[in-house]
Amino acid sequence: MSADPITDDVVALLARIVDRFTGSYEAAAASQGLTTVQAKVLAALGEPLPMHRIAEELKSERSNVTGIIDRLEARGLVERRPDERDRRIKNIVATPAGAVLARNFRRSLGFAAEPLAALAPEERVRLRELLQLMVDGEA
Amino acid sequence: MSADPITDDVVALLARIVDRFTGSYEAAAASQGLTTVQAKVLAALGEPLPMHRIAEELKSERSNVTGIIDRLEARGLVERRPDERDRRIKNIVATPAGAVLARNFRRSLGFAAEPLAALAPEERVRLRELLQLMVDGEA
């Protein structure tokens, strides 16, 4: 269809890899009793973030984030902290408990993803180059 | 953390690429008025499939598939057709309308994904090799 069979192959391979990757992601999240969105939020919370930044991060609506944070806060993993300078803003910060889960999540994601990169060192370097090109290739 | 900085880089790059890919997927689905799951199902329906096969495909429960097919059927994109040999089974088959949407979806997914593979032909070949290794690398 797309004229170029190699491109088609690459796209198909990417589809499979994406599938595995998201599978690993979900498994890693579940291993910490988190949904994927919750894991994503918690993982992004190295620095406190206002709600609307989180909405951006998730490419979703502010109204949606309210609920997600509600649930995380109800479990004591996250805290709404009023901003000093701008009283409209609530900064979300991970509690110690939340930080632990985030760290465990990242670790188990790493383990899950590692087999994917089980290539010879030289191959991994080459792969990194190519992926970097792909990433740079767009705006 | 994972000892190997190159692996870390590769994982991070993969994460970004996965992100873009799923973004494209969602956009392509939305362009046909479909949710991502609906698009996935419709795309898998080159051949009629019994519900439980679809559940496998989606890695979800049979009970979940019931609802998904309900909605597709309500829109006339899909049809429940009783199986001749095994009367427990309902084979799901795309209606002409459904097939059109599936084809449009695939086309617009192709266009969306193509920029990702916008590498020199030689690079694409090399990338295909590496991705193939990754895919083969697991059970």
Added chain:
DNA sequence: CATGGATGGTTCATGCAGTCAACTAATCCT
């Protein structure tokens, strides 16, 4: 400095996707 417009967050209603448990119907196995 007052006011009108933008921004940050919440609420509400609605819909889809997902799980789990309980159920019916049909098939398989012996």
Added chain:
DNA sequence: AGGATTAGTTGACTGCATGAACCATCCATG
């Protein structure tokens, strides 16, 4: 024939997502 297994559905419940309406706060400009 009868018990286990398999296919699909139903119902109750949760989480994620959107869109519209709404406060509160901030900010710009007249």
